Structures are given as C-alpha cells and as structure tokens.
Amino acid sequence: DNPPPTERAVTDIVPVPVEARPEPGTNFKLTAGSVIRAEHQAKDVAEYLGALLRPATGFPLPVVERFDRGKAGITLELGDAGKRVGDQGYQLTVARSGITLKANTTDGLFGGVQSLRQLFPAAINKTTVQHQDWIVSGGKVLDYPRFKQRGAMLDVARHFFKPDQVKRYIDQIAQYKVNTLHLHLTDDQGWRIEIKSWPRLAEIGGLTAVGGDPGGYYTQEQYKDIVNYAASRHITVIPEVDMPGHTNAAQASYGELNCDGKPVPPRTDIEVGYSSLCIGNPITYKFVEDVIRELAAMTPGKYIHVGGDEAHSTPPADYKTFYDKVTPMLATYDKKATGWHNIVVTNPPTSAIPQYWDTANANADVAAAAQRGNKILMSPANKAYLDMQYNKDSPLGLHWAGYVEVKDSYSWDPATFLQGVTESQLAGVEAPLWSETLRTSADIEYMAFPRLAGIAEIGWSPAATHNWDTYRVRLAKQGPIWAAQGINFYRSPQVDWK
Numbered sequence: 001d002n003p004p005p006t007e008r009a010v011t012d013i014v015p016v017p018v019e020a021r022p023e024p025g026t027n028f029k030l031t032a033g034s035v036i037r038a039e040h041q042a043k044d045v046a047e048y049l050g051a052l053l054r055p056a057t058g059f060p061l062p063v064v065e066r067f068d069r070g071k072a073g074i075t076l077e078l079g080d081a082g083k084r085v086g087d088q089g090y091q092l093t094v095a096r097s098g099i100t101l102k103a104n105t106t107d108g109l110f111g112g113v114q115s116l117r118q119l120f121p122a123a124i125n126k127t128t129v130q131h132q133d134w135i136v137s138g139g140k141v142l143d144y145p146r147f148k149q150r151g152a153m154l155d156v157a158r159h160f161f162k163p164d165q166v167k168r169y170i171d172q173i174a175q176y177k178v179n180t181l182h183l184h185l186t187d188d189q190g191w192r193i194e195i196k197s198w199p200r201l202a203e204i205g206g207l208t209a210v211g212g213d214p215g216g217y218y219t220q221e222q223y224k225d226i227v228n229y230a231a232s233r234h235i236t237v238i239p240e241v242d243m244p245g246h247t248n249a250a251q252a253s254y255g256e257l258n259c260d261g262k263p264v265p266p267r268t269d270i271e272v273g274y275s276s277l278c279i280g281n282p283i284t285y286k287f288v289e290d291v292i293r294e295l296a297a298m299t300p301g302k303y304i305h306v307g308g309d310e311a312h313s314t315p316p317a318d319y320k321t322f323y324d325k326v327t328p329m330l331a332t333y334d335k336k337a338t339g340w341h342n343i344v345v346t347n348p349p350t351s352a353i354p355q356y357w358d359t360a361n362a363n364a365d366v367a368a369a370a371q372r373g374n375k376i377l378m379s380p381a382n383k384a385y386l387d388m389q390y391n392k393d394s395p396l397g398l399h400w401a402g403y404v405e406v407k408d409s410y411s412w413d414p415a416t417f418l419q420g421v422t423e424s425q426l427a428g429v430e431a432p433l434w435s436e437t438l439r440t441s442a443d444i445e446y447m448a449f450p451r452l453a454g455i456a457e458i459g460w461s462p463a464a465t466h467n468w469d470t471y472r473v474r475l476a477k478q479g480p481i482w483a484a485q486g487i488n489f490y491r492s493p494q495v496d497w498k
C-alpha cells in the first residue's frame with residue numbers, strides 16, 4: 001500500500017539535519033493505543049513530547065518505562081547514540097513498527113523531539129482534537145549542531161513583555177533547536193528586573209516604555225519562573241544589564257547614579273548614545289556589583305551580558321576604566337562575561353564572548369580578540385537583527401542596518417563574514433529582536449518568523465547544506481505548522497507558502 005505523501009519528510013526538517021534518509025514505505029501511524037517509552041532520566045522529555053501530541057490526537061499516550069508486548073509507539077533512549085552526535089545531537093528512526101529516538105543527553109533527545117514533531121501533520125499543533133490519521137513520515141536521521149550556541153534575544157526594555165509572552169516565544173524558538181535566550185532587561189526606556197538592594201530600579205525604572213506605552217517588570221520570582229521554563233525547553237537564559245550606556249532608566253531611579261547626584265528625567269523616545277553611568281563615582285561600582293550579584297543568583301547559566309554598546313557619552317578611557325572594574329566582578333560570582341563586541345577594546349578575559357553586531361564599525365579589534373582566544377557570537381545587524389524591516393513597507397521594525405528580507409537574512413556564513421575570524425573562533429549565532437516598534441506577541445512573531453528559522457539553521461546545519469533554493473522549499477513547509485500554532489508570521493513573497 002502506498003500511503004498518502006506526508007506534509008514533510010525527514011529531508012524537510014528545519015534546521016536541515018546532517019544526514020536524513022526518507023523511507024516512505026516505513027511511515028508510522030500513531031494510534032490511541034500508542035505509548036511513549038522512556039527510561040527514568042528521559043521522562044521529562046517524554047512528558048514534554050506527550051504534551052505536544054495529546055491535545056490534537058486526543059490519545060492518552062502514556063509514558064511507560066518498558067513496552068508491553070505488542071504495544072507500538074515512540075521510544076526515547078539515552079546514552080548510546082554514538083560519538084558523532086556528541087552532546088546536542090541525536091539519531092531518529094521512524095519505521096512502521098515504531099519510532100526510536102536516541103541521544104547521549106537529554107538536550108539531544110529534546111532536539112530530536114523538535115525534528116520528530118515536524119514529521120507529523122501540521123494539525124498536530126492544534127490544541128483541540130482533530131479527527132484524522134496521524135501518519136509520521138518514515139526515515140532515518142543522524143544529526144548534530146555546527147555551532148554550540150544558537151541564540152535569540154528579546155528586548156523587554158523598550159517594550160515590556162509579560163512572562164507568558166516570553167514563555168510563548170521560548171516555545172516558538174525551541175522548535176528550531178535554539179538553546180540560548182538573551183533577555184535585554186535594561187535600557188534607557190525601562191528597567192525590567194527587580195533588584196532587592198536597589199528597589200527603585202524596577203519600581204521607577206519599570207514604569208516607563210517607549211512611546212509612553214505601559215511599563216512593567218519581572219519580580220525575582222517571576223524571573224526565576226521564566227528561567228526555569230526556558231530550562232525545561234533546554235534553553236539557557238543570558239540576562240543583560242546594558243552599561244555603561246543605555247542607562248537612563250536606572251539614572252532616573254537613583255540620583256546618586258548621576259555625577260551631579262540628581263535623577264535624570266525618564267526617556268521614552270528611541271534615541272541612543274546619550275546616557276552614561278558616572279564612571280568616576282565609587283557608588284557606580286557598588287550599584288553594578290549589587291546588580292551582578294543578584295542577577296548571578298538567578299542565573300544557572302555561565303554567562304551574564306554586560307552590554308557595552310553605543311557608550312557615546314562615556315569617554316574611551318572611562319569606558320576602559322569601567323570594564324576594568326566590572327568584568328572581574330563576574331568571576332566573583334562564578335559567572336563569565338558576554339557583551340556587545342565594543343567590549344573588545346577593554347581586553348576582556350579570553351573566556352568573555354564578544355557579540356558582533358555593528359557592521360558599520362566592524363573594527364579589526366574583533367579579529368584581534370578572536371586571535372587572543374575570545375569566541376565571537378555572530379549577530380550582524382544586516383543579517384541577524386529580527387527588528388530590521390523586511391522592506392520599506394514593513395509596518396514594524398527599523399532599517400538603520402538596511403532592509404532585510406528573508407533571503408537576505410539567510411544568505412551569509414558566520415565563518416566567513418568577518419575578516420580574520422574563522423569558524424573555530426566562533427561561539428555561534430544569535431538573532432536579536434529589539435522592541436522599539438513592537439508591543440504584542442503578534443508583533444514579535446511577525447518580525448521573528450520566518451527569519452529566526454533561517455538563523456537557527458545557519459547555527460545548526462552543516463555549511464555544505466546552505467542553499468537558499470532548497471531552504472525556501474523547506475521553509476514553505478513550516479508555514480502550515482506556524483498557522484496551526486497561531487504564529488503571526490510574515491508571508492514573504494520570496495517563499496511559495498504551502
């Protein structure tokens with residue numbers, strides 16, 4: 001019997017796998033009697049998979065430790081997936097008799113689940129029971145990432161997004177094997193994280209947002225909940241406190257953070273470069289250390305982002321003085337620094353990860369840092385910035401780095417983008433989404449999809465697979481998944497959406 005073609009074969013997975021071999025005669029049919037088998041350590045991933053599949057199928061899909069005779073279903077195995085797949089890869093086999101997913105870690109299993117879910121009909125993403133067959137496309141996949149770090153950034157400072165909105169975005173980016181979420185928590189227009197030793201930062205700094213829109217902030221409990229939710233999606237949160245510039249909200253909250261001792265007026269416009277902490281004032285470093293200490297206590301991840309961009313109101317010598325004092329603070333709290341690539345002029349420890357963004361000032365200093373041993377995180381604004389307008393008619397976004405259509409965003413290789421920075425000197429890629437012009441989840445989704453999927457593929461898939469003509473066909477097949485999930489994606493004319 002030749003079953004109807006499935007919507008997506010293993011070769012259609014985004015990010016495209018290292019090896020994927022369709023075997024159409026081996027499609028698997030999930031039924032009401034199917035089970036999910038997982039040994040103890042794989043239970044969380046198994047329950048996550050069950051939660052993905054139960055709503056639309058209406059099937060119980062119990063998670064069991066071993067198969068009862070004759071029961072078919074999905075097996076999650078930990079520990080013998082082979083060296084090639086490493087600690088983030090997996091092996092997936094879909095056969096008539098059942099589905100087997102193997103990985104050396106739960107991160108790998110979680111990534112494999114993201115691939116597996118794309119082999120179901122898009123209707124699997126519905127939240128109500130769909131009366132249809134659930135045919136999973138047959139084949140074999142062996143997969144692992146090109147770069148360790150594939151990230152997304154959400155600017156929650158220009159506009160505040162509630163915890164549930166952040167969690168929604170976490171679920172959306174997890175589908176593409178993104179494994180870090182950089183939260184831009186503070187800026188001129190808002191301070192979004194409760195700091196108990198400096199309460200007015202959130203109480204006052206959290207009141208404002210761009211354009212006078214509603215502000216808000218995360219209590220430490222809410223923030224920890226977001227961090228835990230991200231961890232349950234195998235995503236590490238990287239919190240950013242932008243400094244020594246982009247600090248107006250903090251300086252509007254505490255007069256002592258200003259050289260003249262007076263609080264500055266709140267700002268809700270979108271200018272950049274006008275603010276600076278008072279570098280010569282000792283209390284500045286007590287403030288920074290208190291913030292870093294409290295943030296480190298809420299950060300299971302190794303990295304804290306110390307900003308560093310557009311410090312146009314901080315004299316270069318002061319900028320260096322500032323980071324000479326601040327960067328060592330991270331080590332005190334057992335954290336490492338990441339920061340906008342401007343920090344390379346401060347000669348940070350080689351464990352620091354400079355985040356490349358500003359193509360106009362692609363200074364040789366970044367290459368010099370890479371030579372010294374710093375791993376560079378690539379997020380060039382004219383490729384990876386999800387807040388860039390697609391074209392001049394885009395209703396949302398900015399265009400200081402140019403208009404960035406879906407193809408533009410896909411058409412680059414991090415390993416050759418920067419003169420003097422080669423593949424082995426890269427930490428990975430990140431897709432920043434700045435929120436000057438965004439207010440709702442629908443706004444976030446319009447800018448992030450489809451381009452986030454492309455950046456995720458650039459971060460995960462082998463360079464040899466990188467090809468716009470084949471990618472755009474795979475991308476088109478993601479459309480029905482996003483429609484079923486209610487993602488408000490931009491239907492770029494460059495893609496023949498399914």
Ligand SMILES: CC1=[NH+][C@H]2[C@@H](O1)O[C@H](CO)[C@@H](O)[C@@H]2O
Pocket residue numbers: 272309310340357385387398434435436
């Ligand atoms: C690192 C960096 N600093 C600037 C720049 O990126 O552009 C963003 C908008 O695209 C803006 O919001 C941000 O403050």
